[in-house]
Amino acid sequence: MTQTVFLFGPLCDAKLAEVILHKRATGQRALLHDYRLGMVGPSIMPCLVPEPGASVDGMVVAVDAPALARLDIFFGLHSAERFGVVVEGAGTKMAALAYHVGRQPSDPVSTGWTKDQSQIMHLATAEIMGLADRAPIAALHARWPMALAHAASQVRARKGDDPAQLRKDWTRNDVELVHGAMPYAWYFAVAEDDLRFRQFDGAFSAVVKRAGLVMSDAVTVLPYDPVRDIVMVIEQFRFGPWLRGAGNAWLLEPIAGRVDPFESPQDCALREAQEEAQITLRADALMSVGHVYPSPGAITEFLYQFVALCDLPEGSDGVAGLDSEAEDIRSHLVPFDRLMALIASGEVQNGPLLQSAYWLALNRDRLRADAVPQDGG
Structure with a gap:
């Protein structure tokens, strides 16, 4: 029937x-x-x-x-x-x-949908419906937002610039997927692929099994006041250090968050600054630190890292975060020299914060000179 x-x-x-x-x-x-x-x-x-x-x-x-x-x-x-x-x-x-x-x-x-929106919806729907015959409904509902976010990451990756000046100009044709599976899917997912990849001698490798955590693109933002020479960092509980067995699982970090499926990384940076620290940033004040895979051997996450020029007056720190995401985030105003001292002491254990701080150390004099009028200027 x-x-x-x-x-x-x-x-x-x-x-x-x-x-x-x-x-x-x-x-x-x-x-x-x-x-x-x-x-x-x-x-x-x-x-x-x-x-x-x-x-x-x-x-x-x-x-x-x-x-x-x-x-x-x-x-x-x-x-x-x-x-x-x-x-x-x-x-x-x-x-x-x-x-x-x-x-x-x-x-x-x-x-209707734009071209990018259509590609995102097609990719996310293919992932979810591929799970439909074996995953519980609750898992599909939990996975759908991240399936959209991962699909958007795939679309950005396909359009991204992949310079190859030192490395060889490999393409996706240099990898042969033999079998792909997703043995675990909830909010995050694990992909498990049997594949072969082209080696430096030109031949394909034997079939190998690789597994990775399927995540999405994210942003980090380190607000910096060049006049007061102060940064804002946040502190929050992190499950990764807890799972590793760390005694103190609260980390000092830059503002960070996942890029929603239909927003740009820049718009995400502005949104996350409001949600996590209740500060308003300007898009034209975002300076790129770099776009990186923090752990390419195991996860798909790709970070768009920014330093944001802004005013950070006394009293702009505090506790914020979204109740809907059980966020409890404390922000700190930290003089730049103290930030570098915290790094030297080992208290800063967040990779993007280290990268952004070192970028700021390289560019700090220029940023301060541009922000503070010089004598006779």
Whole structure:
């Protein structure tokens, strides 16, 4: 027995529908009257919004029970539920099922996704639906935000500049994936690949097994007041040191956070500064320290590191963080010389803070000279 389902907006894309349904999606064009297309942020999920006189262009597909169950899983990620509609196609009206997202659309006039948004949604959906037959629903819901973030990281990586002046100009064609798996998936995930890679003699290696923690791109921000020669660092509990067995698992760090799927690293830096330290930074005051893989042998995380020029008056430190993420973050105003002393003592154990501090040490005189008028200037 099959059911007729109305797909709409960018969900009509044949490749995306095939990923969701796990079979080729063939259907016919149809119109749903008295609705318009909206979009629910921040996941940019298209949704149907009642509006007399409007109409939504889409397609109807006949799906069997397994495909309908997969649609339920996909739409369930967005808290959507089935409801009955009457659509018009090929001059006739027919009953169909559609999915209603209960949340208020953030974009009432959206008609589709940008190229980058489409790539992100395709990649994230492929990851989640690849897990759908074996992972519990709770795991899929927990994984979806990070699947989007990882997909966005993949899109940025594909567009990124990969200079090769000293290293050889390798490409992804120099790696052969024999078998890929994701044996663990929750908020984070573990990928396990059997692969071969090209060696320096030109031959491919034997098949090797590699595993890595699938994360997303992130930013770090070290606020610096060049007039007062003061930085702001934060202190918070970190699970990694705790898991390692450290006696004190609270670290001194720069402001940091994961880049949301549909924001830029620069916008993320500004947002995280507000959330973690309640300070407002300017985009044009962000100076790149470098873009790096902190531990490329084991994790996919890629860091966009910044020093941010700003005013850090007395009293701008304190305790902040998002209650929704159980954050309890204390900020400290630290003179630059004391920061370097903390590094020398071993108290600073956070890699990005060390890198940003050393970058600042190299550029500090110039930044201070630009910030403080010189005699006769």
